[in-house]
Amino acid sequence: MSRLQSNGNAAVWQRSKGHEMSDRQILLVEDNPDDVELTRRALKRNNIVNELHVVEDGVEAIDYLFGADHPVPSLILLDLKLPRLSGLEVLQRIRATERTQLIPVVVLTSSKEERDLIDSYKLGANSYIRKPVDFDQFVSAVHELGMYWLVLNEPPPTP
Amino acid sequence: VIVEGADVSEGARARAVQAARWAALVTVVLGVAVLVGWSFDIQVLKSIVPVWVTMKANTALCFVLIGAALLLLLREPPKRVTDNFAYALAALATLIGMLTVAEYVSGLDLRIDQMLFHEMTGAVQTVTPGRMAVLTAIGFVLLGLALILFRARKVWFAQAATLLTGVVFMVSFSGYLYEVIALERFGPTAIAAHTAVGFLLLVAGVLLAQAGRGVMASVTNDGADGVMLRRLLPAVLVMPYAIGGLIQVGIRQGLYGTDFGWALFSLATMLTLVAFVSWNAKDLHRLDKAHRSALDSLEDAVSELQAFSYSVSHDLRAPLRSLDGFSTALLEDYGDKLDEEGLRHLERIRGAARKMGELTDGLLALSRLSRAEPHFIDLDLSRLAEEIAGEIRKSDPSRQVEFAIQPGLHAVADVTLIRPLIQNLLDNAWKFTSRKERARIEFGAEDSGGEHVYYVRDDGAGFDMAYADKLFVAFQRLHSQGDFPGIGIGLATVARIVHRHRGRVWAEGEPDDGATFRFTLNAEEG
Numbered sequence: 141m142s143r144l145q146s147n148g149n150a151a152v153w154q155r156s157k158g159h160e161m162s163d164r165q166i167l168l169v170e171d172n173p174d175d176v177e178l179t180r181r182a183l184k185r186n187n188i189v190n191e192l193h194v195v196e197d198g199v200e201a202i203d204y205l206f207g208a209d210h211p212v213p214s215l216i217l218l219d220l221k222l223p224r225l226s227g228l229e230v231l232q233r234i235r236a237t238e239r240t241q242l243i244p245v246v247v248l249t250s251s252k253e254e255r256d257l258i259d260s261y262k263l264g265a266n267s268y269i270r271k272p273v274d275f276d277q278f279v280s281a282v283h284e285l286g287m288y289w290l291v292l293n294e295p296p297p298t299p
Numbered sequence: 300v301i302v303e304g305a306d307v308s309e310g311a312r313a314r315a316v317q318a319a320r321w322a323a324l325v326t327v328v329l330g331v332a333v334l335v336g337w338s339f340d341i342q343v344l345k346s347i348v349p350v351w352v353t354m355k356a357n358t359a360l361c362f363v364l365i366g367a368a369l370l371l372l373l374r375e376p377p378k379r380v381t382d383n384f385a386y387a388l389a390a391l392a393t394l395i396g397m398l399t400v401a402e403y404v405s406g407l408d409l410r411i412d413q414m415l416f417h418e419m420t421g422a423v424q425t426v427t428p429g430r431m432a433v434l435t436a437i438g439f440v441l442l443g444l445a446l447i448l449f450r451a452r453k454v455w456f457a458q459a460a461t462l463l464t465g466v467v468f469m470v471s472f473s474g475y476l477y478e479v480i481a482l483e484r485f486g487p488t489a490i491a492a493h494t495a496v497g498f499l500l501l502v503a504g505v506l507l508a509q510a511g512r513g514v515m516a517s518v519t520n521d522g523a524d525g526v527m528l529r530r531l532l533p534a535v536l537v538m539p540y541a542i543g544g545l546i547q548v549g550i551r552q553g554l555y556g557t558d559f560g561w562a563l564f565s566l567a568t569m570l571t572l573v574a575f576v577s578w579n580a581k582d583l584h585r586l587d588k589a590h591r592s593a594l595d596s597l598e599d600a601v602s603e604l605q606a607f608s609y610s611v612s613h614d615l616r617a618p619l620r621s622l623d624g625f626s627t628a629l630l631e632d633y634g635d636k637l638d639e640e641g642l643r644h645l646e647r648i649r650g651a652a653r654k655m656g657e658l659t660d661g662l663l664a665l666s667r668l669s670r671a672e673p674h675f676i677d678l679d680l681s682r683l684a685e686e687i688a689g690e691i692r693k694s695d696p697s698r699q700v701e702f703a704i705q706p707g708l709h710a711v712a713d714v715t716l717i718r719p720l721i722q723n724l725l726d727n728a729w730k731f732t733s734r735k736e737r738a739r740i741e742f743g744a745e746d747s748g749g750e751h752v753y754y755v756r757d758d759g760a761g762f763d764m765a766y767a768d769k770l771f772v773a774f775q776r777l778h779s780q781g782d783f784p785g786i787g788i789g790l791a792t793v794a795r796i797v798h799r800h801r802g803r804v805w806a807e808g809e810p811d812d813g814a815t816f817r818f819t820l821n822a823e824e825g
Contacts (some may be wrong), residue, residue, distance in 0.1 A: 174621040183629060221613055250616040273616060273656030275624040275649075 161238050164214030164290055165191045169201045169230065170248075178275065179217070179248075182282040190214075190290065198225025202233055206213035207242050212240055215289050218265075220249040220256055228259055235264040244289055311519040311529070315371055315510035322504030323369035324800050329497050330362030332390040332628045337416040347492055354491040355397055355431040356415040361439045362497050364392040365776040368446050369504055386447050393443030399436035402427075424489035432488045434471070438464045438498055445505055452749070454513035454796040458506070462514070465502035471495045476544050523583050525546040530582070534575045542567045545677060584676055608666045615659050622652035661788035665773060668795045673713035675800075680708040680721065680753070687722050691729050706744035708753070710820045712800055720796040724816055731814065732759030756812040762806075770806055793818070 142186065144246045166183075172177050176194050182194060193213065202225065205212065216234070220227035234240045246267040247260045260268050269285065272278050308785070333354045336344025371385035398411050412418075412429035420428050423544035441460040448457045472495040473479070510519040512817040516525040518532070553735070555563070560819045626648045633643060681704055688702040702725075725740065741756040762770070762777050768776040773791035793816070797804040801821040808814035 172617050174624070175617065178624040179619060181624070250613040250620075271620060273619045273623055274653050275620070276626040278620070278624070280718070 146196065147272075150273070163190075164295070165211070166290075167192060167201070167204065167213035167216045168192055168194045169198070169216065169222065169227065170194065170219045171196050172219075175219070175271070179282070182275075182279045183286070185279050186283040186286055188282070188286040197223040198227065198230045201225075201230050205234065206237065211218065212243055213296055214243070216243055216245045218245055220247060220251060220260070228263060231260065231263045231265060244295070246285060248288065257295045300459070302760065311525070312510045312520070314781060315507040315515075315519055315707050319504040319506075319508035319510075320370060320373050322500045322507065323373070324334075326362050327370070328495050330495060331367060331499075332360040333359035333493070333655070334415070350423060352489040352491050353418065353422060353737065354494050354497075355412070355418070355429055355435075355536075357399070357412065358428070358431045358435055358439075358491070358494055358497045360415065361392040361395055362501070364388045364395075365442050365446065365501055366504075367758065368392070369501070369508060372446065372449050373508055382450070385449075387421045389443040389446035391443075392439045396436040396439030399431055402430065402678050403436070423617035426488050430488060432494075434467055435490055435494055435498075438467060442498075442501055442505065449505075449508075454509060458509060458513045458515070461502050461505045463769045464498060465506075468498035472499060473540075476540060477547060519544060523586055524799045526582055526586060527579055530579045531575060534571070538571055538765075539568060542571065554741070575644065604666065605670070608663055610719070611659050611662060616656060619656050619659075622658075623649050626652070662773075663670045664790060665788060665795060668716065668792065668799070670718075671715070673716060673799055673822070674712050675713055675824055677824065678710055678712050678714060678717055680710050680712075680717070681706050681742075682707070683718060684721050684725065687718070687725055688740075691725055694729075698733070698738075699736065700729065700738045700740060703739060703741045703743075705741075708744050710743075711822050711824050712820055713724070715823070716796045716799060720793055720818075721755075723793045727789055727816070728755055728757035728759065728814075730759075730785070731778075732757050732762070733783070751821055752817050754815055754817045756813065756815040761808040761810050761812045763810050764808060767806055767808070771804065788815075 148169060168176065168179055170179065176285075183190075193204070195204050202285075218227045218231060222230070227249070228257065231245060231247075234243065242266075244266045245264070246269060247256075247265045247270060248269050249256065250271055252270045257268055257292060267285075267289075268280055332344050334356060335341070337356045339358070342349055351581075355804050365388070368385040368388040371381045371388070374381050393610045396755060398409050401407075402412070412427060416429070418425070418428040422428055440617075441464045445457040446462045448454075449762040451457065457547065468490070469577075471490045472492075475492045475495060506515055507665065509515045518528050519525060543564060546564050549555055549563075550557060550560045568589075626645045629637075630642065630645050637645070684704045688704065692698075692700070694700070712720075721742070723763035725742070728740040732740065735758065739758050740753070742752055743756075746752070760778065760783065766777050771776065771789055771790050775791075776787040778785075794804050797818045797820070800824075802819040806814055806816045
């Protein structure tokens with residue numbers, strides 16, 4: 141049932157925003173290949189066709205974001221527990237750098253520890269979502285997320 | 300790390316009670332010896348030295364009565380019959396004391412003074428022959444009452460009476476030791492030296508027998524206060540007498556004068572006290588070190604537990620997402636290639652993954668309960684319960700369930716913990732009444748056994764009391780998933796919360812005849 145719903149809504153976005161929305165790139169910072177695959181699948185099932193760039197750890201994320209040869213992504217989906225540089229450290233650097241400080245960052249993680257929530261918001265996360273075990277729920281979470289950050293929300297002007 | 304002497308408490312109590320038995324026994328022997336002295340006219344037993352006042356026969360009798368009563372009360376295990384006999388003996392001693400006091404007050408002769416043996420008129424320091432000193436009489440009244448109230452819940456009277464007696468006879472004992480007539484007399488008739496000793500023995504006995512209660516609470520505990528009291532109290536009580544007594548002998552022998560005696564007394568007391576204090580400090584230091592190392596390892600364990608639960612929350616969920624996600628992918632992409640059984644297997648894998656997700660969440664919630672520092676304030680439980688009942692009702696408005704919540708229930712509790720406590724108990728009752736067409740769920744409180752006991756009662760499925768001990772264990776369930784679904788965390792949560800409020804929780808039930816969950820909350824505001 142949730143699939144029908146999301147498909148319906150996705151069609152609405154396509155109509156209202158047209159190609160404009162799909163120009164926006166999503167950066168997924170996630171070290172678990174299964175989760176990458178499942179996120180791709182959930183995006184696809186919601187007809188979110190934006191370009192998805194995947195980096196597998198914090199250092200890669202920083203390298204990608206601060207590399208000047210490509211535009212900054214429109215949305216960052218950030219896992220917290222990452223090899224080498226943690227998600228929180230990545231977030232801190234994103235907010236400390238002028239080029240990236242306005243990018244909406246959605247923390248997408250397994251943890252709902254109070255500490256992680258507080259630290260994420262303190263460091264300037266725009267949203268915090270706990271990945272549900274149930275894939276159907278995950279699909280609808282990704283739907284809401286795409287709907288909000290890629291359609292409803294007016295993004296900061298690109299520098 | 301095992302804290303050194305973790306069970307000193309019980310051992311120290313047992314030793315204290317043993318000492319109390321010896322004190323009682325010696326007093327009985329003392330009393331009997333003096334009675335023998337009276338019947339065979341042996342002066343040394345009656346007054347030790349001829350110029351001293353005699354221990355009256357009634358006093359000796361009372362020593363036997365009180366000492367025997369204490370011995371009987373210390374019988375293990377305690378028996379109702381022996382207890383009652385002990386109370387009767389103590390009451391008799393109190394009665395003799397009271398009658399004697401009445402004689403002093405009224406000036407009448409109740410003919411009890413000479414009832415056992417005859418004492419001649421004009422005995423040493425005796426106004427009325429055979430009549431014990433007024434303070435001795437009061438002492439027996441107090442000690443007798445102390446023993447009658449020996450097992451009372453409130454120990455303050457028994458202990459206050461005993462301590463008061465102790466102080467009075469300490470003064471009288473000092474009078475004998477330092478030959479201060481005014482102190483040994485304290486009334487028209489003097490207190491005999493061995494009477495003072497007998498009283499000190501009994502006072503010590505009664506107090507030791509109450510080890511662990513009231514003012515004697517610290518004496519037997521294994522903390523720093525207990526160690527200190529056990530070391531220093533005997534020293535402080537005995538040492539000045541011992542040193543003073545020895546120096547007094549020197550003065551009487553003419554070895555030195557009073558001035559020199561005082562100097563000697565100060566010096567000797569100082570040195571002995573220094574020795575005791577240093578000995579005590581050394582032991583306290585060792586105890587302190589053991590406590591600190593225990594605290595360190597506790598902190599280690601707590602942070603390890605936190606790391607563990609973080610890991611449970613984060614790392615265990617990732618594979619579960621894969622299990623559910625890829626099973627779904629398989630169903631969606633290859634569902635047409637699988638037969639019905641294959642599809643059912645995949646659904647089972649998904650179900651298992653989701654279930655394990657719930658279990659890890661439950662485990663986390665449970666561990667979170669123990670971590671936060673509770674803050675106890677007075678709360679209106681009735682209002683909270685009404686609110687929760689309203690929410691529960693909304694989950695299935697078609698059900699006919701009557702919530703009977705007693706108004707005006709209050710408790711000192713932590714607001715973030717008490718909600719899940721009541722929520723879980725009401726949820727539980729709601730769930731286990733789901734098979735009934737009409738159900739009734741009660742929440743109330745009653746006073747029982749001096750405690751304020753809250754209860755949640757339902758008329759639902761109930762349970763077999765044989766498994767009652769499993770109710771509050773995490774992930775233990777008494778009903779099959781098919782009958783009543785759940786992960787078995789609700790009542791474990793309840794138990795954890797009640798323990799955090801220093802309370803108890805228990806349940807009564809009958810299969811198909813409802814269940815009652817009772818709990819107490821003993822948190823103090825702050």
